[in-house]
Amino acid sequence: MISKRTELWVGIFVALAIGAALLLALRVANQGMAGGGETYKLTARFDNIGGLKPRSSVKVGGVVVGRVSRIYLNEQDLVPMVELEISSEYEQTFPDTSSLSILTSGLLGEQFIGLQPGFIFPEDLEMIEEDGVCQSAPYENCPYLTEGEEIFDTKSALVLEDLIGQFLFNQGSD
Amino acid sequence: MSFLHDLGRSTLQKVSSVGASSIMLFGALFAFPKWKNIKLTIEQMYVVGVQSLLIIMVSGLFIGMVMALQGYTILVNYGAEGSLGPMVALSILRELGPVVTALLFAGRAGSALTAEIGLMKATEQLSSLEMMAVDPLRRVISPRFWAGVISMPMLALIFSAVGILGGHVVGVDWLGVDSGSYWSIMQSTVEWNKDVVNGVIKSIVFALVVVWIALYKGYSCIPTSEGISKATTQTVVFSSLSILGLDFVLTALMFGIS
Numbered sequence: 049m050i051s052k053r054t055e056l057w058v059g060i061f062v063a064l065a066i067g068a069a070l071l072l073a074l075r076v077a078n079q080g081m082a083g084g085g086e087t088y089k090l091t092a093r094f095d096n097i098g099g100l101k102p103r104s105s106v107k108v109g110g111v112v113v114g115r116v117s118r119i120y121l122n123e124q125d126l127v128p129m130v131e132l133e134i135s136s137e138y139e140q141t142f143p144d145t146s147s148l149s150i151l152t153s154g155l156l157g158e159q160f161i162g163l164q165p166g167f168i169f170p171e172d173l174e175m176i177e178e179d180g181v182c183q184s185a186p187y188e189n190c191p192y193l194t195e196g197e198e199i200f201d202t203k204s205a206l207v208l209e210d211l212i213g214q215f216l217f218n219q220g221s222d
Numbered sequence: 223m224s225f226l227h228d229l230g231r232s233t234l235q236k237v238s239s240v241g242a243s244s245i246m247l248f249g250a251l252f253a254f255p256k257w258k259n260i261k262l263t264i265e266q267m268y269v270v271g272v273q274s275l276l277i278i279m280v281s282g283l284f285i286g287m288v289m290a291l292q293g294y295t296i297l298v299n300y301g302a303e304g305s306l307g308p309m310v311a312l313s314i315l316r317e318l319g320p321v322v323t324a325l326l327f328a329g330r331a332g333s334a335l336t337a338e339i340g341l342m343k344a345t346e347q348l349s350s351l352e353m354m355a356v357d358p359l360r361r362v363i364s365p366r367f368w369a370g371v372i373s374m375p376m377l378a379l380i381f382s383a384v385g386i387l388g389g390h391v392v393g394v395d396w397l398g399v400d401s402g403s404y405w406s407i408m409q410s411t412v413e414w415n416k417d418v419v420n421g422v423i424k425s426i427v428f429a430l431v432v433v434w435i436a437l438y439k440g441y442s443c444i445p446t447s448e449g450i451s452k453a454t455t456q457t458v459v460f461s462s463l464s465i466l467g468l469d470f471v472l473t474a475l476m477f478g479i480s
Contacts (some may be wrong), residue, residue, distance in 0.1 A: 065376030
């Protein structure tokens with residue numbers, strides 16, 4: 049009843065729509081992080097997070113390694129806490145002396161977290177090899193950042209009003 | 223007194239037409255599980271979907287190109303032409319894709335549906351079907367309804383994809399925005415669930431409304447040549463207005479208040 053030509057055209061139409069959906073999924077939208085998939089969680093405590101938002105990126109020297117998953121207030125100390133999801137690709141890569149700072153991309157750009165990798169003492173490296181502290185579950189002595197660990201060395205976002213206030217204060221004291 | 227008479231009559235007419243259109247929608251919705259209708263639906267998808275493809279793709283291309291051109295001339299003042307990609311992609315995926323597709327669809331396919339069914343009614347084809355114990359809702363209305371509801375989200379997806387590619391043609395190939403930043407900033411801004419899926423939900427809602435109005439206007443028209451022309455006009459006017467109104471409501475629900 050339906051001519052072959054009609055069927056062919058409807059087939060082409062559906063194929064075009066699927067192609068468009070694929071283009072939108074793969075080329076236009078981001079499917080999670082680069083590579084997607086497994087992540088591990090870190091927390092960090094800041095004094096002021098400025099304009100940081102959930103899903104802001106975490107970058108090491110410009111390379112995106114993770115995203116901010118949650119921002120909340122620590123109810124005891126009343127300071128902002130930031131939860132980070134770092135790609136498992138970078139598990140046991142960053143030393144736990146690494147520091148975080150909130151940076152801005154460009155003049156009008158969005159804010160992101162810059163992770164500055166720290167260092168590892170040579171005796172810690174020996175300890176890793178001898179005692180195997182980084183091989184199984186309680187990673188207490190492991191000198192790398194691992195699941196659930198908190199980063200203490202953080203630098204807050206720059207707030208323009210604070211900067212101007214400091215500047216005026218310095219001018220006044222001269 | 224005659225004023226009150228008129229008011230009462232028009233109110234009763236409005237209410238009964240709401241009822242009649244709901245009955246028709248109900249009939250069309252629940253006639254789908256009959257799988258023997260699937261061939262009729264595919265045939266209608268050719269008429270409603272495939273034949274709208276050209277107008278959708280051409281307008282998508284030009285709207286994407288215009289967006290890129292206008293966006294570039296403003297963004298370049300701030301040195302932010304890297305943000306051209308997300309600007310084009312977000313405005314097309316969230317608003318222009320679903321809305322313009324629905325408006326074009328109402329003009330291209332909705333009016334044709336109304337005229338076709340109106341003429342079927344005027345030439346008493348619908349009554350003859352009933353005489354042969356064939357339910358016109360099942361045989362005529364339902365395939366057209368489902369073909370429209372299935373086709374329009376697909377048309378909107380194609381519109382968005384073509385529009386973003388058109389923006390690439392003007393922004394990157396002509397005006398010299400960096401191709402890498404066009405795509406990568408777009409990828410880091412556009413979210414699948416929030417932007418693409420919400421656009422598709424919008425176009426499904428618009429499809430329901432447009433096809434419903436088109437079919438009901440045809441089904442209930444006064445069976446004269448004048449009546450059909452009036453019904454066709456009303457289809458285009460009513461569906462365009464309801465698309466724009468619903469778009470505001472849906473945008474407020476999806477992106478407005480969190």
